[in-house]
Amino acid sequence: MQNIIRLLFVFFAVVLFSCGGFNKAYKHYEEGEYQDAIETLKKLQAKKPDDPLVNFYMAQSLRKSNRLREAEEYYAKVYNKKIPKTHHEDHEDDAKFYYAVVLEENGKVEEALKQYENYVKKGKNRTYVARAKREVENLKKRADLEKIQTFFEVKPVENLNTNFAEFAPVIYQDKLVVSASRDKAHESDINGQKNLGIYYVPLQNLQSGEAKMQVFDPNIHKENVNEGTPTFSRDGKTMIFARAAPINRKKGPKNMKLYISELDKDGNWTEPRLLEGVSSADNESYYGKPTSKSFPKAYAWDAQPFLSADGQRLYFVSDREADDKGTRSIGRHDIFVAEKKKDGTWGNVRNLGKEINTEADEYFPYVAPDGRLYFASDGHPSLGGLDIFVAERKDGKITVENLGRPINSPFDDFGIMFTNDREGYFSSNRAEGKGDDDIFYFIDKNPGKRTVNYFVKFKTIGVKKDETEIPLTNAHVKILDDNDKVLQEFYTNENAETEVIPVKDDRLAFKVVADVSHQKKPFLAARNDFALVKIPEKYLPPKPVIDTTFVYELKLQEYDDKTKFTLNILYDFNKWNIRPDAAKILDELIVFLKDNPNVKIELGSHTDAVGNFEDNDLLSKRRAESAVEYIVTKGGFDKERITPQGYGEYVPRVITKELAEQYDFLKEGDVLDEVFINKFKDKKTRDLLHQLNRRTEIRILR
The missing domain is CATH 3.30.1330.60 (OmpA-like domain)
Structure with a gap:
């Protein structure tokens, strides 16, 4: 998904160099024209293939246009190299941080962890250090995420996906509406890919064979801009979507804003207009003040809207800075919510807060029919790239959980929606697709109530004076109650193990004593208290009946007359x-x-x-x-x-x-x-x- 985000989001220019080929590349880069910057840098590389500054900006341009494997190669070239500063920016420090970022994005977890840890120790940028610390924590939690078990089955929508981008599915009447790029669309100057538009395919065609996409509506569609991620009111008469304006060299680069369109009495979509109260109009001067104090700055990036079922709340994503209401992003891109006023206008925009938003990116809010909020993030602990999370309020506290595999993967996974309480679609750029972002279908086959049977087995081990361990066969093992009354007793077999013992729900904690006194062996009895911890629901394997056996070791210490x-x-x-x-x-x-x-x-x-x-x-x-x-x-x-x-x-x-x-x-x-x-x-x-x-x-x- 990051390619779509980077395709739509650009940074504004600060200062331009005065002349020369590099200055031209730098200008393209600062204006977010990464593809143009790459083409210019390639010409410079033909003359100076090892120039650190050229290679650094090549790495940056490739990363920001989502060509991460190529970017990794160039970051590696400039790692620990002297890179000349431009406008007092420390490119050497940037290169070390972003090298870790692309390693993580490319699935090289151990290498990324090492680079992040190095940056935490030696990095100069405090913001990057904080991000690096967070990523170190997240990467160390990844093993736990891999253990999450679900009943989801996932498969690509083969007759819909192409080598172009298809993402953010939404149902409108009898259509599956998606944001997509197509061969005949204009080419973006950001990453050389085709501009995005809003398309649809009849739902019946998804099952019957050919699912050729069509432009959603000619009155909405514009070939020379990016637009997408529509959301519809329950009655189907209102649509809100994101659109970017073409670059105006005098006013600054294009940015995504939210637009609204309604069906007129003839059933036609009206000319889209800016969603006032949420997105702001372009300023006369790019660096000037907002046109209204109630709006964010004009260069704020607003996209990915979602209307609540009652039409009274609009969730969306923005990178806005503080406005006169004190609303601002916590991280790079956050999820916000706006409220519909009694007069039908929108306002009262607020950030969803730190329980949802992190210092990184949160995208694609979606409220399911059961009221739970789904969203994509690369700030919460993930399997890599963007993962899909679900948030809900329990006992007055918001909890956020990773959906786990197979919904999530080491790639970007985002833009989920449900067609009913068990099925739906989401977007991913994982390898099982046809290229770029693709649409995937999922179904939850959770049978509901599951039966979990717990068992225990004990192993008796002798620890000799030199600390070597040996199996102790025919050891006497007793399970005791709180008053040391024997509840069950066993003798270990030739493998120094007891039989498998079923555990009842009313006795998950117990005392166990193992001894070999009847064999006259010089080993002291082992007495242990055990508390069996039930496996959390999310880690249980996807089966209706689960048998789980815990194996406990009882270690008996050798003794002599010097003990x-x-x-x-x-x-x-x-x-x-x-x-x-x-x-x-x-x-x-x-x-x-x-x-x-x-x-x-x-x-x-x-x-x-x-x-x-x-x-x-x-x-x-x-x-x-x-x-x-x-x-x-x-x-x-x-x-x-x-x-x-x-x-x-x-x-x-x-x-x-x-x-x-x-x-x-x-x-x-x-x-x-x-x-x-x-x-x-x-x-x-x-x-x-x-x-x-x-x-x-x-x-x-x-």
């Missing part, structure tokens, strides 16, 4: 009674011992070096005994399974890798003895190190 772990048990000063916060931690140790019935442990209590040796020895011994008494009493264990041991201050803590990552002034292997601690002058740091020494350690005895 230790630390419990963060706190005691009151010079006390050994079990506080409520310590009880919670010891309760977790009780669960661990129940999950591992073959394991015996030593519970060692350590103090800091504050105070004297004898007091610390006694205090650590009492704390260890108090903790063991709590565990044995509450857990109902044999006392022989747990050995209390008081270490006092004799075994200072050795800093692990995890602690070194937590405290940047420590490194792995540091020993927190008195000599080490007293090196720190800051009392707060010394207190912290003493606190790290106060600990309870669990060592597995066998």
Whole structure:
């Protein structure tokens, strides 16, 4: 679609060079005559094929006339080259940004991402940097968009499409009306393609064979200008469309404006007139003031209108700057809405806001019979180029969703409309067409309610001391309720997997314990909480009944008599009674011992070096005994399974890798003895190190 947009939209001239072949090319470029600029630049290239400035403007002209693959070649030629400035413009910076743009447009996602990231780091233009950041985010989201599953089936309208452009379909009575270019039309000086016009084909011809297009109405059609994207009132008596005026060298370049025509009493369309209140008339001077304060500047680009079903609202696209109402575009092209007044005139134009419009381009608004707004955008996360999105208000908030494949593709997809609640047409320049933009038919075969059956399967894996992993067969796997009551239990097979287990809707969260204690293998039980997250509707495959199996891995850690772990048990000063916060931690140790019935442990209590040796020895011994008494009493264990041991201050803590990552002034292997601690002058740091020494350690005895 970008070729149509670039065909219709032009930039105004700022300053012209004084003489020479390049000045002529530059003048064409600044006036939006990209095809003429390209022809002039080609002559210059014949003499200077490696001239950076000529190649840069060739790249720019090709990009703006939608010849993106050719543009990529020229941006690559000037990338990181010294390019002379024109009017203080930094062409080297522009080339780096737009090289990323054309790479993305040409489907080279990884290369584009790299170039955008480079520009974010080194780019000079703040507007481009913001766009580059947005594109980096969008490209990283593309993988999620690829996962969207739909019931849409899409096929090109073979007997309508040609190697010319056909796009923006709309139904009018028994006709399919499209905007199109044709062989006999005048050639555009923007990109060398044929001017656009409004054509139609009888709907019955789409099914029966030859679908030769005809001019919609001779009173509307003008060969020497671009016009298109009509919208019709429900009674069929009013048409609003976009038209560009021919270039007037004295007043500036042509721009799209909205025009209105009505059926007269004889059934003929009246001479189109400017849609006042929405589009402005040409100014006497291009750089002068608007003819009316209520209109945007005359060089604003207004196109792609859509009338609401009740005829009271007109949606359209514009790049207008701020007017006296404060209305302006957020990005390059935005969607606006105007309201019909009681006297039949139009006004109260407003931007649809940041929920819909981005800093990039939004095009082709369409309100479906169900009230949802469809539009095309390359600013919201897309599959590439323009994608079609749907917006609706849910719980007072506007949500925007990408329609996904096959409606969208890495190419430009836009201009959707529905003929009923399941079928319709849209436009695309994807490879399945015949060239340029083409019309595609779609049908939604969603059967309505879908049944999704969820299943789980568990794999038991042993993690050895060297961190290698091995399958653990014949492992005992139990699914527990909130009170640790066994709901189901299984043993893993020769592949270390359980059978596939159906999941009921009323139990999507569950606890699972896996152990190999019955095999006397030195692996600690794995206890995990799982919450099954249902797959969002848009990611479900297009089938009426879907079976989905989640596979969870349960990893059991190998242990030996050197295996230790630390419990963060706190005691009151010079006390050994079990506080409520310590009880919670010891309760977790009780669960661990129940999950591992073959394991015996030593519970060692350590103090800091504050105070004297004898007091610390006694205090650590009492704390260890108090903790063991709590565990044995509450857990109902044999006392022989747990050995209390008081270490006092004799075994200072050795800093692990995890602690070194937590405290940047420590490194792995540091020993927190008195000599080490007293090196720190800051009392707060010394207190912290003493606190790290106060600990309870669990060592597995066998």
